[in-house]
Amino acid sequence: MVNIKSYPNLYKMCRKCINKFKIPFFVCLTIFILAFATFLIDNFPFALTLIMMAMVFPAIMCGILWPVFAARVKKTLKAFYPQQLSAIDAEIPSAAECEGLLVTSQAVICKKLGFTLIPMTNVLWVYPEIIVEKLNGIIPIRKYTMLHFAGRDKKRYAFNIKNSQKAYDFIRSKLLCYRQDIVFGTEYGMDKIYNEDINRMIAFSQECAAKRQNGEKTS
Secondary structure, eight states: OOOGGGSHHHHHHHHHHHHHHHHHHHHHHHHHHHHHHGGGSTTOOHHHHHHHHTTHHHHHHHHHHHHHHHHHHHHHHTTSOHHHHHHHHHHGGGOOEETTEEEOSSEEEEOSSSOEEEEGGGEEEEEEEEEEEEETTTEEEEEEEEEEEEETTSOEEEEEESSHHHHHHHHHHHHTTTOSOOEESOOTTHHHHHHHOHHHHHHHHHHHHHHHHTTOOOO
16 A cells, blocks of 8 residues: 655645645634534624534535545555656656646646646646536636546546646646657547547557657647
């Protein structure tokens, strides 16, 4: 079993991410408990008491997410050998970061909504997707960008990014420092190819690598 504490930089980063759920859990739970004490205070605003009692709901949410993400981290670490984790740990202090995303020689690290490690050897396809939510399918009410990572094992990861072009360019340049056989961007039909014929997608990634080595432009 992997002991993440053996890798101080990795452990510190992971702990900070998990604490985003752990600390709010205890804060909200404390406020909820204190709400009962307000009944002993004369003329204490009842509306404020109700607000304090409502803190039980975010406490429950954080209380659920905290162990879920902690368990996911342990599962993620199993995909790496100790030597790989040591390399990741050594590279973290000098790794550049953009919107909670870091790239090392062995993994892509994401600190958004928990802590995720994507094995570098598994990355096959990376692309941004602009999503527009509409009211009644007509009126746009929200627009955001997801950065997708699709693996050779058909596992997918998606992260919300604010400055879509900057984050995408950052990830692309950093990944190409370690791997040339990665497909970037998306076109009509690529998702179907990935889902139905992964070998064809892998072959396309190798074609992209050959073009890059020959100095040809690719997506």
